[in-house]
Amino acid sequence: MSAPALQRPAGYGRVLAVPEFRAVFAAHVLSMLGVIVSEIALSVLVYDLTGSPLLSALTFALGFLPYLVGGTLLAPVADRFPARRVLVVCDLVCAGCVAVMAVPGTGIGVLLALRCALAVVSPVFAGTRMATLSDILGGGDLFVLGRSLLRIVAQSALLVGYGLGGLLLAVLTPRHALLITVATFLASAALLRLGTRRRPARARALDREHGGTRQLLADRRIRLLLLLFWVPAMFAVVPEALAAPYADALGTGSPGLGLLMCALPVGTVAGELYAGARLGPAARERIALPLICLTLLPYLGYAFHPSLALSLLLLLAAGAGSAYTLGLDQWFVRAVPEELRGRAMTVLSAGLMTLQGVGMTLAGLAAEAVGVRATVAGAGVVGAVCCCGLAAAARRSSRPVP
Structure with a gap:
């Protein structure tokens, strides 16, 4: 392929033209x-059964915490079995868990345990799916754009899903709403089973149960790239975690809260779409490290008591900065050996969710001590310093950054 062709973006249309994708x-x-929908329905169901805001909130927290368990103990599964089988089994396990949740009389302990089970399975599914993308699309620009499209769907689903969940719960009971989630998992399993072809397992030796994960984490360039994914995301979630008390402080009520919760995802989608559609692979790599250093700086604006409109602009700008992930994806897929790609993506997904959960928890603790505005501004300062340090380490290394 010629050099000019390498510089042009492949375009999302070419990715969507691939039937398996x-x-x-x-x-x-x-x-x-x-x-x-299941998160909203389960949270409402737990609150209806217990009247406890703490237990209701815990149903959301349990979506983050067990990721570490699934991402470490079950990471080898992504490479040791055929990817299509892993994906379909994960969907069926999730459908079974949610189906039990929907059974009348299921107790609180069982509901929370099943919520944990979903979170344990999720990183294996996410990692296997991302590794499958590299088989379907190759390891080049199409893979990066395919991964970007899945992230855009995830952010857009946050905007649509919470509204849809609220509408469903206006006409259905929480347990009936959970049945819709069962149907979506079964439909997903059917699509993956019938729409993708069978490929052999990636792992070359059955006795490498944990060696592959150790091999990944022993590689300095892979560790650095993982940190470049994880650390900015840990600080980026702080405004989202504190959106409710911040909206209360602004006196904007529920409409303001809704706008604050939407601003960051909207900025993220806009940034990814622009970088994916208008920039070529080389340009995405050039802007990745500068964006990592800049993406959290808009949070400093919280120190100046911004209005709701200005706060939304700050969040939009911070979200748009997350376009750095496309460049990181290109480096990461080149750095990881093909036979370890499934567990590498699983570890990446597990660490990302776990540290976002940690970031939300620390944000709450800090806000109790110094207030919401100071916490968000502090996250901008500390996060930017950490990101600049990682970017400098990446710049000094000739391996992660070509």
Whole structure:
């Protein structure tokens, strides 16, 4: 391929033209909407049964915490078995868990345990799916754009799913709403089973149960790339975690809260769409490290008591900065050996969700001590310093950054 061709973006249209990717994409849309509806329905169900705000909130927290378990103990599964089988089994396990949740009389302990089970399975599914994308689309620009499209779906599902969940609960009971999630998981399993072809397992030796994960984490360039994914995301979630008390402080009520919750995802989708559609692979790599250093700086504006409109602009700008992920994706897929790609993506997904959960928890603790505005501004300062340090380390290394 000529050098000019390498510089041009492949375009999202070429990705969607691949039949197998369309099946994965449709399955992802269904499962994301189903997960969001189930989170809302389960939170309402737990609150109805207990009257406890703490237990209701815990149902959301349990979506983050067990990711670490699934991402470490079950990471080898992504490479040791055929990817299509892993994906379909994960969907069926999730459908079974949610079906039990929907059974009348299921107790609180069982509901929370099943919520944990979903979170344990999720990183294996996410990692296997991302590794499958590299088989379907190759390891080049099409893979990066395919991964970008799945992230865009995830962010868009947050905007659509919460509204859809609220409408469903206006006409259905929480347990009946959970049945919709069962249907989306089963439909996702069917799409993946019928729409993708069988490929052999990636792992070359059955006795490498944990060696592959150790091999990944022993590689300095892979560790650095993982941190470049994880650390900005840990600080980026702080305004989202504190959106409710911040909206209360602004006196904007529920409409303001809704806008604050939407601003960051909207900025993220806009940034990814622009970088994916208008920039070529080389340009995405050039802007990745500068964007990592800049993406959290808009949070400093919270220190100046901005209005709701200005706060929304700050969040939009921060979200748009997350376009750095396309460049990181290109480096990551080149850095990881093909036979370890499934567990690498699983570890990446598990660490991302776990550290976002940690970031939300620390944000709450800090806000109790110094207030919401100071916490968000502090996250901008500390996060930017950490990101600049990682970017400098990446710049010094000739391996992660070509």
